[in-house]
Amino acid sequence: MKRAILFATAAATLAAGSAPAQAPQFDTPARTGILIDLSSGAVLFAKNADQPFPPASMAKMMTTEVAFELVDRGQLKLDKMCTVRPETWRKWHSQGSTMFLSANEQVSVENLMHGIVTMSGNDASVVLAECIAGTEQAFVQQMNVLAKELGLKNSRFCNPIGWPDEGCTQVTARDLATLARASVERHPKLYKQFYGQTQFTWGKTLGSGQDITQANRNPILGKVPGADGLKTGHTEEAGYGFTGSAEQNGRRLIEVLGGMSSWNERVEESTKLMQWGFNAWQTKPLFKQGTKIASAKVQMGDSGTVPLIAPRDLAVTIPAGLSLNRQMQVKVRYDGPIKAPIKKGDEIAQLVVTTGDGAPQMVPLVAGEDVGEAGFFTRAWIGLKSLIGLA
DSSP states (O other): OEEEEEOHHHHHHHOBOSSOOOOOOOOOSSSEEEEEETTTTEEEEEESTTOOBOOGGGGHHHHHHHHHHHHHTTSSOTTOEEEOOHHHHHHHSSSSSOOOOOTTOEEEHHHHHHHHHTTOOHHHHHHHHHHHHSSHHHHHHHHHHHHHHHTOTTOBOSSSSOOOOTTOSBBOHHHHHHHHHHHHHHOHHHHHHHTTOSEEEEEEOTTTOOEEEEEOOOTTTTTSTTEEEEEEEEETTTEEEEEEEEEETTEEEEEEEEEESSHHHHHHHHHHHHHHHHHHEEEEEEEOTTOEEEEEEEESBSSSEEEEEOSSOEEEEEETTOOTTBSEEEEEEEESSEESOBOTTOEEEEEEEEETTSOOEEEEEEESSOBOBOOHHHHHHHHHHHHTTOO
């Protein structure tokens, strides 16, 4: 049964006011897009956000995420050397974006990842995939397993570079935002190390043998303060796309735009959406990490309730200029009673915040303590009370 608890204290202080506040509006010629405020989880803008589309090189975010996961688990070393197979070189040295690798060259995982993230190298992506999993196909299986684990509900990967494959590789704007969030939050050190680099140098020119330096294609680097990621994409079928992130004063936004018509349109729309997110909205704190928000009922547990705790500092995003003490309602929602056993830290409820006419903002709440299963006599007593209508 869905349970919703109006958080009385918050509601009394936050739900005053009369006319509903209007959420700021944004429009874009992009076919699909989304903008999320990570500090609150609020979706500030969405357009066809669950409509599948080909990601082009934005698929390389998942290739990078697989590597990030393995590195942080200790299963992959950044200094591991990978060999550029001649077959891989022949196929990818001149198809689309390239790192300018050479056949039989030995390249570290670290440099390959720079080649993927900054240069968008198709050759680097396939070499890394083969180095990690043995074959490109085996690596793609890892991509899809991780995608499911991260909660990418409407995406499928069929190659590690986003190369056109008759519609097999499909993503959604919402899923790409989820993927970007995983890179930022699950791997902060690796994210900082690899994303946001303005350029990278690898390879030599023919003839003169000069170093080849390529600039990062990220359209908001240098245009939006705090911009530090993530990935562009472009093919004929996909159009121009971008997944980007920026942080200002501790507030991080993630944007996804797909299906734009030109390089210039991608630059303009990506910059405008991110600037609008920071300027038209503001984030206000709600509860500190560890605060007890409410209690949830427990079924067949050694305790009848479990405290619901803020797993991190919780905030709400509201239109710029709107006072925090107006037009806000806070509820706790969970499927309950929650069946024991429950582990401390389990996500078992949501804090739902509604402001004006904006979409509800939902952030997880976790169990504040362990709740074990009830013993035999307690279960018998609970069953008896239920039978005679006292429960």
